[in-house]
Structure formats: C-alpha cells, structure tokens
Amino acid sequence: MRIAIIGASGRMGKNLIQATVEADGVELGAALVKPGSSLVGVDAGEIAGVGKLGVSLVDSLENCKSDFDVLIDFTSPALTMENVEFCSKNNKAIVIGTTGLSDEQKDVLDSASNKAPIVFAPNMSVGVNLTLKLLATAAKILGDEYDVEIVEAHHRHKVDSPSGTALKMGEVVAEALGRDLKECAVYGREGQIGPRTQKEIGFETIRAGDVVGDHSVWFATEGERIEIVHKASSRMTFAKGAVRAASWLAGKENGLYDMQDVLDLN
C-alpha cells in the first residue's frame, strides 16, 4: 500500500510521515504541502525528523497521482472536500482525520463514498474508540437520571470547537439515551441561563498551550459522579491509527467507514 500524506508539514502531517515509515506493509509514496510552499523539493523525511526517505515534497495531487494508492488527509474542511473529489475521480482510497466539517460537507463524503473507499473519523486513536464503546454502555445503564457534560481541552492553535471527538462522544451518548444531539446540545453556557434541563448534553471547551487532546465525559446525579476520561499525550497515537486505517482499506469496497470498522468494534 503506497500512502500519500497531504498537509505533510503540519502537526499531524509530520507524525503521519513517521508513522508510515515505522509501519510494516506500507510505504510513503508522496507527501504534499501547500501550492507554492518553499518546502517543495525538500525530502519528506527531513521535515519529519526521520532522515532522508527519497520522497520529495510536492504541491499537487495531479503531479503525484501515479505514486500512491491511498491519501491520508488531516488538513482543513475546504481542502478535504477538494481531496475527496480528486480521490473519487482517480480511484484512490482516502483516510480523513480532518474535523469541523459541516453537515453539507459530510453529505459530500457520503456521496463520494459510492466512488471510493473512505475512512472518516474525528479521532483515530484506539483509546478514544474504546472510550466511545464505554460511553454507550455507561449511558444505557445510567439513563436520564444522570446529567451528561462533555469537557475537552486542546492546544492554542486548534481552530474548530467543540472538537470532532467531543461531538462524536455527544452523538454516541445521545443515541444511547434515545436523544437527538442537535436538539439537546448546549454549548458554552454564560449569563442568567437558569437551571439545567434534564436532557441537555453540555459542551465546554478549553484552548491552552500545547495540550494534545483531553476529553472528559461526566455522568452526574445527586450523590455521585462518574467521569470517563481520555488524555492523548502524543499525536503519534492518532497517526498510527490513520496508517492502520490506510492499510485496512486495501481491497475494500467503495463505502464510508469509520475507526470502529477498522478496529472491528462495531
């Protein structure tokens, strides 16, 4: 499986290069940076700190399309949309980690998955995907008696809020409780808001320093509180998951998959 990484000089991009080099059964076929970037022509291994790999950074998918089978994309929603269109037209699989997609953009992924195999997940770590299972179990057992609050913290550079992972956690809990997250979510309370309603799911966001990614889900009632917490301490956990997803896509039929499929947790 030959992997291309777009957004190669980004926080995740560098970790993805390292994870690809360290994984068995895959190779780095191409690595892409922004059009016109001064990094074009530089060895991809050098920007990732893993030594020369003999793969020069390029700035166009068109120019490297014969060099890869699957694209890994951790960039921005607008660029991800362009990449999905390219992959569906050129018979390439794609692993998407980008968060902050609108409902309309998610619909585009759905349509494109008729023409390409796609893995799309807001968090590629094994730990978070296990946590999603734990959350569904906890919500089913605890029921409406327990207030649900989701607290997430990330580094100061993160541009979307709440995190894609926090929203996914909210969706999983809402579904287990028979609620629609769109109707019961409350984001960042402020002012004279009155007492909490029983079925709301609250989201609180912290942006500070270099936090890689913390998520904490509270189930609280009179007399006790359960917190289910995941803390990422290295982006390599996401990068390894994404490379695992890329390998898993080999020979898969067109369709929209997530990390629960990749990890066989469904």
Ligand SMILES: NC(=O)C1=CN([C@@H]2O[C@H](COP(=O)(O)OP(=O)(O)OC[C@H]3O[C@@H](n4cnc5c(N)ncnc54)[C@H](OP(=O)(O)O)[C@@H]3O)[C@@H](O)[C@H]2O)C=CC1
């Ligand atoms: N699913 C998961 O497990 C995870 C998801 N994420 C998500 O991944 C995304 C990226 O995060 P992060 O790595 O921190 O962000 P960065 O901003 O560090 O990386 C994005 C990269 O994309 C590059 N880029 C922008 N436009 C283009 C273009 N036209 N062609 C090629 N490259 C381009 C940027 O280049 P430049 O720097 O020059 O602008 C940058 O290097 C976010 O949505 C984040 O939430 C993050 C971690 C885990």
Ligand SMILES: O=C(O)C1=N[C@H](C(=O)O)C[C@H](O)C1
């Ligand atoms: O932007 C990040 O850094 C992260 N984004 C993802 C998200 O929005 O959930 C996953 C991870 O927490 C890191």
